Amino acid sequence: MTTTPPLAPPRTTGLTWRPLTVEDVPAWHGLVRAVEDFDDTAERNTPDDLVDALTDGSWKDPAADTVVALDADGVPRAFGVVEVRPGDTRSVRAFCWGGVHPGWRGRGVGRELLRWQEERARQKTAAARRDLPAFARVHTDEHVTAARRLLERAGFHAERWFVDMSRPLDGDHPVPEVSLDPDLRLVPLDAVDVEAVRLAHNEAFAGHWGSEPRSEEDWRRSVVGSRYLRADWSFVVLDGEEVAGYTVASAYEQDWEVQGYTCGWTDLLGVRPAWRRRGIAPALLAASMRAFARSGMERADLGVDTENGSGALALYTRLGYRPDRRGIAYTKEL
Structure with a gap:
């Protein structure tokens, strides 16, 4: 159940934004594959993984916690997901995941998407804070320099390295x-x-x-x-x-x-x-x-x-x- 009202979607020229649904998974997976291939990411997602991202957990609320950007032909060009899992006791963590199609980069889409994710993370962690510190967290491969620049310009800092x-x-x-x-x-x-x-x-x-x-x-x-x-x-x-x-x-x-x-x-x-x-x-x-x-x-x-x-x-x-x-x-x- 949504505990806070959904945010207004990002505003970007040429794209229409709305929440993701399970019916979007085939087209959404095409976008995810394009992002993964272009960025040469270490992990790859299957369509079943995307269904899980929307439905696998009683705490998930895709109507409020996801967005997808569609072009004039209805093709997904960007997406974002924000998740706060229940049960955190030392801090409240909002995990943000998203991507922009390579052909739509350099137009401010990623900046607007990250802004939306951060604001949704603020809403969700405030609702679950319980007087604990709260954080938004994004994981990226080290070599994806464009994502790193975007995050750093938005005030995120590289806190931990993994190998x-x-x-x-x-x-x-x-x-x-x-x-x-x-x-x-x-x-x-x-x-x-x-x-x-x-x-x-x-x-x-x-x-x-x-x-x-x-x-x-x-x-x-x-x-x-x-x-x-x-x-x-x-x-x-x-x-x-x-x-x-x-x-x-x-x-x-x-x-x-x-x-x-x-x-x-x-x-x-x-x-x-x-x-x-x-x-x-x-x-x-x-x-x-x-x-x-x-x-x-x-x-x-x-x-x-x-x-x-x-x-x-x-x-x-x-x-x-x-x-x-x-x-x-x-x-x-x-």
Whole structure:
């Protein structure tokens, strides 16, 4: 349900703006593909991903939180989405995503779209603030300099850098053998209660930059209910019946052609504080890498915050991962 009235849409010459609907997905996907191809983005969206962006979550309100710009022929030329997930406890984050068709750039469309997103973010975070700091956040690939200039001119600052890392899985790069303490055991993700893993995740990530607790609905929809999840590539380390650590891995097949190789992607890796420095994280990664290789994947990939204080970057490097693409989280305090 909309808690604040929708903003007036942006005003740009030659374009008509309105909210996105599920019926727009085929044409909207054509626009998204044009943006992704021109900007050579690391991640690619499928039509199902766009449906999820509008419908996958009880908190989503596309009538108020999305816009699409149509040209005189009714063809989408720009779009924007603003999302504030429920459950934030340390800050309230408004995630903004959008794009402008390459042929319509340089006309002020992106500037007006970002202005609309920022104002909608202000509305939504004010409604959910609960006396917490509020931020608008936009993620972009480092090499997309036009997007970076637009964000910086609008007062956003580059707050955090992320790097995608990749590791071969061929015979020249064997997966290391990593032993666990005798009182610990490695089991498949789907052998463990979903809620126990969610709570372990929230504890493991409590001190991480930008992290907020994942709600039960969000976890079931976006993690264990994701169409990309590969439960056979995902594992949990148990100490008795306690979840000590876990890894969640997925197959994003839509990215493989652009990447030029097949891979298993580690979405999440976490170890609860009481079980750290016992070799659990490398054991989990090694288990996933072996599962990737058994499935015929050419590489193992993951992403990491370069300023992660847990030593994750050093761990991944020791296990043979090497840097690939870089991305930036831009933030503006609201």
